[in-house]
Amino acid sequence: MVRPPCCDKVGVKKGPWTPEEDIILVSYIQEHGPGNWRSVPTKTGLMRCSKSCRLRWTNYLRPGIKRGNFTPREEGIIVHLQAMLGNKWAAIASYLPQRTDNDIKNYWNTHLKKKLKKFQPSISHNYTTPLNLTFSTHNTIQEPFTENHSLPGSCHNPSTYASSAENLSKLVEGWMRSSSNSTEFTRDMQSGLLNHDELDSLLLYENLAGDERKLSMVHEEQPPFSYLEK
DNA sequence: AAACACAACAACCGCTCCTCT
DNA sequence: GAGAGGAGCGGTTGTTGTGTT
Numbered sequence: 001m002v003r004p005p006c007c008d009k010v011g012v013k014k015g016p017w018t019p020e021e022d023i024i025l026v027s028y029i030q031e032h033g034p035g036n037w038r039s040v041p042t043k044t045g046l047m048r049c050s051k052s053c054r055l056r057w058t059n060y061l062r063p064g065i066k067r068g069n070f071t072p073r074e075e076g077i078i079v080h081l082q083a084m085l086g087n088k089w090a091a092i093a094s095y096l097p098q099r100t101d102n103d104i105k106n107y108w109n110t111h112l113k114k115k116l117k118k119f120q121p122s123i124s125h126n127y128t129t130p131l132n133l134t135f136s137t138h139n140t141i142q143e144p145f146t147e148n149h150s151l152p153g154s155c156h157n158p159s160t161y162a163s164s165a166e167n168l169s170k171l172v173e174g175w176m177r178s179s180s181n182s183t184e185f186t187r188d189m190q191s192g193l194l195n196h197d198e199l200d201s202l203l204l205y206e207n208l209a210g211d212e213r214k215l216s217m218v219h220e221e222q223p224p225f226s227y228l229e230k
Numbered sequence: 231a232a233a234c235a236c237a238a239c240a241a242c243c244g245c246t247c248c249t250c251t
Numbered sequence: 252g253a254g255a256g257g258a259g260c261g262g263t264t265g266t267t268g269t270g271t272t
Contacts, residue, residue, distance in 0.1 A: 016240070016266080038257060054258075055241070090260060102240080105261070110238055 013047040017056055021046055025053055026061050034062075059100045066098035070107055078104055079112060 028044045034057060037050040046053065059065075070078070074096060081092040089101035089108075096104065
């Protein structure tokens with residue numbers, strides 16, 4: 001069975017959005033709310049594919065989006081989550097509500113991948129396994145957390161990555177706290193929330209993000225699995 | 231100043247997943 | 252339970268900006 005395209009390719013405008021198109025889309029969504037993207041082009045008169053409208057809204061026009069430089073802290077979160085989840089950009093983005101999955105993906109591909117490659121150029125392919133698989137191997141997390149940790153994106157629609165993401169939420173929360181409170185972080189570590197691989201990853205990356213001059217020193221050490229080229 | 235190379239980012243495409251009937 | 256349609260995701264490409272020769 002061949003699925004028809006999401007919209008008629010004939011007459012559909014492509015390429016960069018103009019300010020006028022943005023205004024039309026934003027005012028439509030302000031009036032009707034996001035959703036029902038299929039009908040947006042016809043209702044607004046925009047000569048755009050419904051997917052294009054959705055992408056434009058979610059990535060650029062949606063309120064609360066932060067653009068521009070990623071902070072070292074955000075970099076650390078991205079790197080660590082990427083190591084655990086793989087290229088699940090939407091899941092990673094759920095931990096950085098002000099950033100979009102597209103933004104994170106682009107930033108990873110253009111900045112972080114290179115940074116990490118430079119950081120450890122001779123990694124074997126054996127290390128490409130995301131850390132969430134390591135969890136089961138090491139039994140660091142034996143049961144999913146059942147506490148009420150809110151997880152953006154998974155609370156309404158349980159997704160395929162939800163179970164690991166729930167675990168991650170705790171993990172990341174612990175790490176984020178650690179940035180400002182190393183005592184609590186140590187407590188998490190001692191209570192078994194983090195295993196040694198994860199801790200190495202975090203500490204190593206904090207060196208990387210905080211001070212590039214340390215790269216040559218870190219390079220000598222055993223690499224965490226996370227920082228790998230796919 | 232021009233040509234070229236590279237980097238960064240916006241957007242598209244194809245596929246999968248989810249929901250509804 | 253199956254099928255269809257819509258939404259979402261991730262990989263990739265295209266375009267533009269910036270730096271270098």
